[in-house]
Amino acid sequence: MSKSVLVALRGVSFAYEDGPPVFTGLDFEVREGRALALLGRNGSGKTTLMRLLSGGLRPRGGELLLSGRAVRHDRKGLTTLRTTVQLVVQDPDDQLFAASVEQDVSFGPLNLGLPDAEVRARVAEALEALDIAALADRPTHLLSYGQRKRTAIAGAVAMRPRVLILDEPTAGLDPDGQERLLATLDGLRAAGTTVVMATHDVDLALRWADDAALLTPSGAHTGPAEETLSRRDLLAASGLRLPWGVAAGLFLRARGPAADDTAPAPRTPEELVALLGQQPPQL
Numbered sequence: 001m002s003k004s005v006l007v008a009l010r011g012v013s014f015a016y017e018d019g020p021p022v023f024t025g026l027d028f029e030v031r032e033g034r035a036l037a038l039l040g041r042n043g044s045g046k047t048t049l050m051r052l053l054s055g056g057l058r059p060r061g062g063e064l065l066l067s068g069r070a071v072r073h074d075r076k077g078l079t080t081l082r083t084t085v086q087l088v089v090q091d092p093d094d095q096l097f098a099a100s101v102e103q104d105v106s107f108g109p110l111n112l113g114l115p116d117a118e119v120r121a122r123v124a125e126a127l128e129a130l131d132i133a134a135l136a137d138r139p140t141h142l143l144s145y146g147q148r149k150r151t152a153i154a155g156a157v158a159m160r161p162r163v164l165i166l167d168e169p170t171a172g173l174d175p176d177g178q179e180r181l182l183a184t185l186d187g188l189r190a191a192g193t194t195v196v197m198a199t200h201d202v203d204l205a206l207r208w209a210d211d212a213a214l215l216t217p218s219g220a221h222t223g224p225a226e227e228t229l230s231r232r233d234l235l236a237a238s239g240l241r242l243p244w245g246v247a248a249g250l251f252l253r254a255r256g257p258a259a260d261d262t263a264p265a266p267r268t269p270e271e272l273v274a275l276l277g278q279q280p281p282q283l
Helices: 046-053 075-082 101-111 116-129 145-157 175-190 202-208 232-237 244-253 269-275
Strands: 005-015 021-031 036-039 061-066 085-088 163-167 194-198 211-216 219-224
Touching: 005 046, 021 046, 021 061, 021 194, 021 219, 036 046, 036 202, 046 085, 046 163, 046 194, 061 075, 075 085, 085 145, 101 116, 101 145, 116 145, 116 175, 145 163, 145 175, 175 194, 175 202, 202 244, 211 232, 244 269
Parallel strands: 036 194, 036 211, 085 163, 163 194
Antiparallel strands: 005 021, 005 061, 211 219
């Protein structure tokens, strides 16, 4: 196994009790330093896959590997896994439970038995990274939805994981909230955290991710984001549409020989405007 693979599933099978198989012989890996978007239709197994990667579910067959070594699903093995891989669920209200932001974010480090000074340092670092330091003493029930999202992510960041897995982190946020969260994730990536994001938004995946993984009935298909999200067969099997940026790139290349076939497709309307050599209108 390549040293760059941090966490992987090998030949994994899983089914919920009295339910049909969700995965059979699944191979999946998360590579260090690569932003990975996980996409698929509802019921395709995205949440199950994330819980398998983070140790919340145990495979019925196959194995979970951490840095090339099989993870034992006992207390010691799962503690080691969860100091490396952290999952943040879609609804922050399923994750927040303490009276204040600071108390909630400190919960994980305290459970590791760290000294008080180390816990305080980790909490301060996480609050700063998520731009919510000013909310440290705020009761969690008085937070806005976006603030609750950031607090839930801060609780995971305080564990200093190498892999941060986020389930639909931009869902329910307005455009400004989405942009602020994406900027925060870029900061975490720059600091060395590998980020996996489950999303239904193909445009966001194309714009944000290095790699994309599409869950289809035939299994998981992973590759460079632009290449993978241009595969209409895989998108159809995943219940997804062609990303706006890919369609725009196809249109530009169809304009004739003057179009630069080697230029990357525009990922956003702003990139398209820049490519056409024009300035966006000022509001």
